[in-house]
Amino acid sequence: MARYESLIDALGDTPLVGLPSFSPAPHVRLWAKLEDRNPTGSIKDRPALRMIQQAEAEGRLTPGCTILEPTSGNTGISLAMAAKLKGYELVCVMPENTSAERRQLLEMYGARIIFSPAAGGSNQAVATAKEIAAQHPDWVMLYQYGNPGNALAHYEGTGPEILRDMPTITHFVAGLGTTGTLVGTGRYLREHKPDCQIIAAEPRYGELVYGLRNIAEGFVPELYDPDVLTGRYSVGAYDALRRTRQLVEQEGIFAGISSGAILHAALGQAEKAAGGGDEADIVMVVCDGGWKYLSTGAYTGTLEEAAEALEGQLWA
Amino acid sequence: MSATVSIPTILRTHTGGEKQVKAEGSTLQEVITDLEANHPGIKDRLVTDGSLHRFVNVYVNDEDVRFAGGLDAQVPDGGTVTILPAVAGGAR
Incomplete structure (x- = not known):
């Protein structure tokens, strides 16, 4: 049944689609949870x-x-x-x-x-x-950085949906901002699949963004639970853009830039898994579509030009 | 086994202003030892009491080494080592 009382009720139950062209070995598979298929087009x-x-x-x-x-x-x-x-x-x-x-x-x-x-x-x-x-x-x-409802939305929604659709999941890869997606989904998955790797991808900004800040000022969202994470990647604009474009070119998925950063981390894990020989089903989040980022120049010109255009912007 | 190491602005006094330098080693420990040999003083800015300094994040091929063995993290040949001051959200 796909009929809802209002737009608000059409939340969640998003598709999980394979990314066969990114698979580095037959026993390592990647999957994308398309969170752009939510009412306003994002996981948020x-x-x-x-x-x-x-x-x-x-x-x-x-x-x-x-x-x-x-x-x-x-x-x-x-x-x-x-x-x-x-x-x-x-x-x-x-x-x-x-x-x-x-x-x-x-x-x-x-x-x-x-x-x-x-x-x-x-x-x-x-x-x-x-x-x-x-x-x-x-x-x-409401304060998304500390509101338990943020992580609970993923503990009760995103997590169960993923496990239902991919019972053999070995890795979950998502963005690290408020930490709600990783903490909530990660907690649920680890309870049901204790060996599931929970991997964070966070944006690495240039010194135009960080330059004026003191290194002691690092802000840790109240929701953050370091025990849930098993790995963490820092991804620069160039790699995030490169992967974002690969998603369109190889799989037809038009995603936002943070999803490119998440794919970069997922491929890092895929590479490791390919060397190990164990079966791997790596599930990554596509946070939103690319529409909101067209004006940043992310999808036109050379990667170098696009990365330069993003310098000083918050792209994830 | 050679790696490319990205140096943050605050540590470039040790590298003569260079943003990227080469270093040898198959683990992060070995890479830092090799860095120190060519850029004296840099090790103390990264390591205290045999472990990574609290306010420094180090990434091998973009992965945070704190989740990958710390100073024992493997550095693949041709890999990248990125050193950053710890400022991003969620930093411990």
Whole structure:
């Protein structure tokens, strides 16, 4: 049955598709969970809707309320759609160096955007949102970095869907931002498949983004649980773009740039597994489609030009 | 066994400003020992009491060595070693 009462109800149950052209050996297979097939086109619909439902159930969120959230884009877009349907106001705190499409989508859904300085990245957006929350005690900050509902959405949704569709899973690879996807999905998978590898891919930004920050300021999301992870990759813009383009060229999957970074990590694991000889089913997340990143130049010109264009931008 | 090592800005005083240098070794330990031989002083910026400094992240072919054996992490021939100050979200 594929009929739903409203867009919000059409969440999850996303397809898992094979990536045969990336397989380095017959016994090592890669699979992509297409999270762009969610209501607003990203994996963030899962935590956003879950956090809203939880706040409603607790009575913290009632019609007419204002929601405040630090977000680099996708969570904001998910919240903005739900806020529109449910009658909430939304204020997003977003780094000023995110793509134009994300801004336009948020504005189209009626959200207000407060920009935080580019140099501070997502960490600065979090700090700014916390300051604003203190000034507006009547606003509801769902706070995706620390809200257990974020990880629970994946523990109860993403994880069970993956295990149902790929009972022989050996590796799960996803992006590391709020850490909700990896912690929630990873916890569920490890409970059912204790040997399943849980691999994080995080973006490595140039010094234009990190340069002004002190190395002691590293922000660790409250949701983060290092015991769930078994591996962690840091992927630069060049490799993320290269893999993003390979996804289109080899498998026809038009994904966002962070999915390219995740594929890069998945291929690193695939290479290791190919040398080992054991059967491997590596499941990676496609977080969103490429539409929101067209203006960044990610899909045109040479890789060098595209990587240079991304310098100083938050691409994941 | 040769690897390409990416050096962050704050450590380039040891490499004469070079962003990338070559080093020999099949484990991270051996690579750092070889780095120290050619760029004296760099080892102390990376290693304390026989393990990696808390505020330094090291990646072999983009994988965080803390999950791959630490200083014993294997460095494949022609591999990349990336040294970064620990700033990204989720850093311990």
